[in-house]
Amino acid sequence: MIWNETKECMSREQMHDLQSKRLVKLVDYVYHNVEFYRRKMQAIDLMPGDIKSIDDITKLPFTTKDDLRDNYPFGLFAVPNSEIVRIHASSGTTGKATVVGYTRKDLDIWAECVARCLTMAGVAKDDIIQIAYGYGLFTGGLGAHGGAEKIGATVVPMSTGNSKKLTTMMVDFGATAIACTPSYLLHISEVLAAEGLTDQIKLKAAICGAEPWTEKMRHEIEQRLRIKAYDIYGLSEVMGPGVACDCAFHKGLHVCEDHFYPEVLNTKTLLPVADGETGELAFTTLTKEGIPLIRYRTKDLTSIDHSTCDCGRTSARISRFKGRVDDMLIIRGVNVFPSQIEAALIEVEEVTPHYMMIVDRVNNLDTLEVQVEVDPKYYTDEVRAIEALTKKIAHVIQQALGISAKVKIVEPQTLIRSEGKAVHVIDNRKLY
Amino acid sequence: MFAKQLTVFIENRTGRLSEVLGVLKENNVNILSLSLADTTEFGLLRLIVDNAALGKEKLTENGYSSLLSDVSIIAISHEVGNLQSLLKIIDRAGINIEYMYGLSIQATEAYIVLKASDSEKIDALLEENGVKTLTCEDLAKM
Numbered sequence: 001m002i003w004n005e006t007k008e009c010m011s012r013e014q015m016h017d018l019q020s021k022r023l024v025k026l027v028d029y030v031y032h033n034v035e036f037y038r039r040k041m042q043a044i045d046l047m048p049g050d051i052k053s054i055d056d057i058t059k060l061p062f063t064t065k066d067d068l069r070d071n072y073p074f075g076l077f078a079v080p081n082s083e084i085v086r087i088h089a090s091s092g093t094t095g096k097a098t099v100v101g102y103t104r105k106d107l108d109i110w111a112e113c114v115a116r117c118l119t120m121a122g123v124a125k126d127d128i129i130q131i132a133y134g135y136g137l138f139t140g141g142l143g144a145h146g147g148a149e150k151i152g153a154t155v156v157p158m159s160t161g162n163s164k165k166l167t168t169m170m171v172d173f174g175a176t177a178i179a180c181t182p183s184y185l186l187h188i189s190e191v192l193a194a195e196g197l198t199d200q201i202k203l204k205a206a207i208c209g210a211e212p213w214t215e216k217m218r219h220e221i222e223q224r225l226r227i228k229a230y231d232i233y234g235l236s237e238v239m240g241p242g243v244a245c246d247c248a249f250h251k252g253l254h255v256c257e258d259h260f261y262p263e264v265l266n267t268k269t270l271l272p273v274a275d276g277e278t279g280e281l282a283f284t285t286l287t288k289e290g291i292p293l294i295r296y297r298t299k300d301l302t303s304i305d306h307s308t309c310d311c312g313r314t315s316a317r318i319s320r321f322k323g324r325v326d327d328m329l330i331i332r333g334v335n336v337f338p339s340q341i342e343a344a345l346i347e348v349e350e351v352t353p354h355y356m357m358i359v360d361r362v363n364n365l366d367t368l369e370v371q372v373e374v375d376p377k378y379y380t381d382e383v384r385a386i387e388a389l390t391k392k393i394a395h396v397i398q399q400a401l402g403i404s405a406k407v408k409i410v411e412p413q414t415l416i417r418s419e420g421k422a423v424h425v426i427d428n429r430k431l432y
Numbered sequence: 433m434f435a436k437q438l439t440v441f442i443e444n445r446t447g448r449l450s451e452v453l454g455v456l457k458e459n460n461v462n463i464l465s466l467s468l469a470d471t472t473e474f475g476l477l478r479l480i481v482d483n484a485a486l487g488k489e490k491l492t493e494n495g496y497s498s499l500l501s502d503v504s505i506i507a508i509s510h511e512v513g514n515l516q517s518l519l520k521i522i523d524r525a526g527i528n529i530e531y532m533y534g535l536s537i538q539a540t541e542a543y544i545v546l547k548a549s550d551s552e553k554i555d556a557l558l559e560e561n562g563v564k565t566l567t568c569e570d571l572a573k574m
Contacts, residue, residue: 382547
């Protein structure tokens with residue numbers, strides 16, 4: 001099934017024309033409505049008229065997460081707040097969140113993109129879908145919700161945090177589809193098995209995303225629940241879930257290319273690489289009104305394939321992610337930067353600035369342990385004092401990251417001190 | 433009168449306790465008594481030694497987090513109910529006991545190491561009640 005055959009199956013020439021037309025319009029739009037881009041273009045002597053087709057995109061400057069942070073909260077918005085109908089936010093590299101705003105039209109396009117993805121996964125209007133991404137500032141819940149409503153499915157807005165209720169309703173409602181993180185779905189499969197409910201579910205498809213996962217995990221989910229699992233990709237800066245999704249052939253994720261122009265760039269030269277070569281993924285939001293972004297560097301490593309897929313779609317496909325350019329981690333679907341922990345620990349005078357994050361996956365749920373050393377001034381002979389300090393640090397980290405962490409106080413001088421860029425993360429999950 | 437207790441923070445790892453004691457042995461620091469408070473993640477090794485300052489210095493040199501703190505070493509006659517009578521006095525004074533452990537038992541006297549929530553108050557209280565307290569040096573001489 002294809003949701004929008006005109007857009008998803010148009011010839012490469014037609015797509016090129018459409019993208020060119022939209023890019024020309026976009027550049028003119030940001031030049032006149034976003035001071036940040038006007039200055040950036042003026043700095044390199046570039047005028048909107050210099051961009052005549054999508055091929056000229058390499059002339060345009062990049063946008064990074066730091067640019068969003070520096071213009072916090074609304075500096076990159078192209079419209080006044082009267083036109084913004086929704087705000088979402090995700091973690092920034094330091095304390096400040098990355099904030100994005102949507103106009104009504106943006107939300108419509110977002111729902112359209114998610115509708116294409118759900119249709120790719122075989123979900124239609126007669127399905128009952130549980131949305132088990134977090135609802136709130138995170139784009140996962142409300143983003144998937146909008147698309148599911150658009151196709152006319154029966155939407156059950158579960159959000160996260162209550163596996164028991166989710167499995168009960170899955171059985172009682174006869175839910176046929178679920179949207180959640182892949183690690184959470186593996187956890188759900190265990191809850192179902194433990195309750196002896198696996199045979200009673202009517203689930204047929206899962207749309208999983210918001211964190212990197214492997215083919216092995218996909219097969220495991222499919223076997224355990226006897227369903228088909230699909231990979232949905234997105235990031236709040238660009239839109240949210242629905243930027244790309246894989247079809248039944250699982251040969252890469254189809255990008256909604258008429259709305260998000262993908263480039264894969266050589267990590268050193270930042271020039272586009274050939275199909276099949278690995279590089280950093282960048283997106284230009286061709287139709288976005290609220291916070292349009294030009295060549296936004298995602299820091300995700302992938303390769304691109306412009307050939308027609310076996311499913312009939314002509315849209316470009318990006319491969320499963322091969323890693324990150326920066327040190328961002330995705331833990332339980334939440335973006336986490338080591339620098340956030342560093343900033344949080346500065347507030348705790350009892351500890352030294354050295355720390356180590358140990359990320360693992362236990363029973364299919366991500367775990368985060370933060371190891372710290374205590375400043376000699378605060379050594380104590382009381383267990384109670386150490387436990388109170390552990391609790392205090394855990395609280396500070398929870399406030400900073402939005403996820404809980406287990407804090408472990410270690411002996412002095414045991415955390416690795418390396419010259420130059422210190423290693424602060426041990427990730428045992430093997431996600432790429 | 434207080435005695436200096438040497439406390440060492442140790443992670444729960446195989447061989448760690450032995451390594452700490454090895455440092456003390458190398459420097460000829462004699463252990464008179466010890467108590468180990470254990471939790472799932474870490475342990476606090478509390479030691480009464482003949483030379484606490486030297487012990488701390490050597491442990492710090494070797495990268496251990498160690499601390500000297502004041503504790504009361506109390507001598508009480510070795511009879512049923514004596515410790516409880518003493519605790520009653522401490523309770524009535526509104527002093528909380530953080531931890532306590534036995535030291536050694538002689539024919540007539542037992543020795544208890546005690547850390548109270550208010551060290552000044554406990555010292556005065558013990559003196560008031562004629563409770564005999566000892567220093568590490570006293571113990572080492574025995």
